[in-house]
Amino acid sequence: MSNSPIFIFSAGWRSGSTLLQRLISSSGKVLIWGEAGGALDCFSDSFDRYGQMLGDGNQRFKHGFGGNGAKEFSRFIEAGDKRNHHWSACMNPPAEHIASTYKNFLDHLYGQPAFDLGYSSWGVKEVRSGIETAYFLKNIYPDAKFIFLVRNPFDVILSIKKRNWMDYVDHPAPLLFYLKHWKKLANEFRTATLGLPIKYEDLVNDPTTINKLSDYLQLSDIPHDFIQESHADWESNTQVELSLIEKTVLSYMLKTELKTYHYQCPSK
Template sequence: MPDLSQYVQQLTPLFITAPTARNGVTLLQRLVNSSRKMIVYGENMNFMSSLPKLVHSSVQVHTDRTEEFDAARKQFLEQTTEGWTSNLWPEPQPFMMIAFEAFYKSAATYQQLSEKYGYQRWGIKNPLNEPQMIERMRILMPQARFVFIYRNPIDVIKSAKSRAFITNVDQLRQYAIQWREVLSAVVKYGFPNVWVLKYEDLIAKPDPVIDQLERFAGISGIDRSVMNRKINTFAVGEQKMAGTNEKGYVKPDDLTADEKKIIIDITGQVMQQFGYDI
């Protein structure tokens, strides 16, 4: 286990993240992958969120409740089976070690399979569902780098509607809240090894931004022509999904005046903070 943890902690993956889906993570994935210097995989919430969260909570349980569990178990084993037994636990440390091992083995498997495919480095593109995803991953993989891309929430939600990620007003509100809260928190925390990128800057001046992306990721040779192609969904195949078509691109949906008002009411202050007109 110590050798495994040390092995994983020296790896240098690139994680491409955003406050929600539809902020440009796939475009960045395509750009990085075009270099053929590393392979950036698609979303894996088990690896990016569930496993780090399991490690974090297991450490908390071990740290905060071991004495309580030891006392409850001692009472049960040596005195009486009667009483309040919600805190009747075996020792929590082995479970904590299993959580660490599950994460480290998963990371090592990413590395080993990437090498099998001909790549020494790898990454994952995965929008965040909470800013703590970055914090937890940084603890487990301290050499990792993160590109956090954000986009005008009006355009984000137009795109999300076109893919049926948003089908009602409640989902629209939640999307806007998540965009506001995650973006604000990531910028506030100021994590090391995290590059916060505005999508509109990439679109307006791709060459200098791509130069910066290459330097940050430690790669070269990104194919700039990727910027000329729009791909925001699966092309139609055997599997039919909402928003698929033969070109792999779905035009963003229009928003009603009421929908725009809801978005601006929720995100307006943060939009202005990041240079968006409302």
């Protein structure tokens, strides 16, 4: 099994993650699986909970204080035939065993079917997951590769609107949902201490981006003409534009992020 899968983290929907997924898979060596609906976040959260139960009782974790489970397990082993008289309320298997179990599960879930199809490695792309899930996967796969993808949020929201994902015309709730989701992930990706950051605009317009991607992934077989020749995009014939109110809300709430990523609001 490959110990260096590739994980694509996209700042929300309509950011080019499927294009990037197909681009990497076109190398013929890596099969990048699609979105898991946030399931990876659930794995990450459950892993944190095991860590809490194993941690010291006076240590604060994301979900509360530690459960002393590692100490309880150690005492359980040392007690021999008297082990059942020892406190074991939060006892769990060692951390390395828990980590290897998650790895075995993901290898079987994603790796095995990819290898059965003739690929030497595998990966997953996700549009919901944030940096905590990336660090969880880095713990499980120390040699994994991570790509953090962002796209101009005005183009993202417009693409979502054209596909009628806004639910109600001029209703603010869907706009704020997608806006806040993009903002959260874009900020997390900017501060990541691992992986390769990529802007969608560079991916489709700057040929050197493919070179950077190939070098980082150590994949020499990514075709440079794939994006120009690809015809699998999900086209929309809906002729709508962002309203002045939508542009104003985006500009105000994403002021810092727009500056950080050098994105600009289209003409109002």
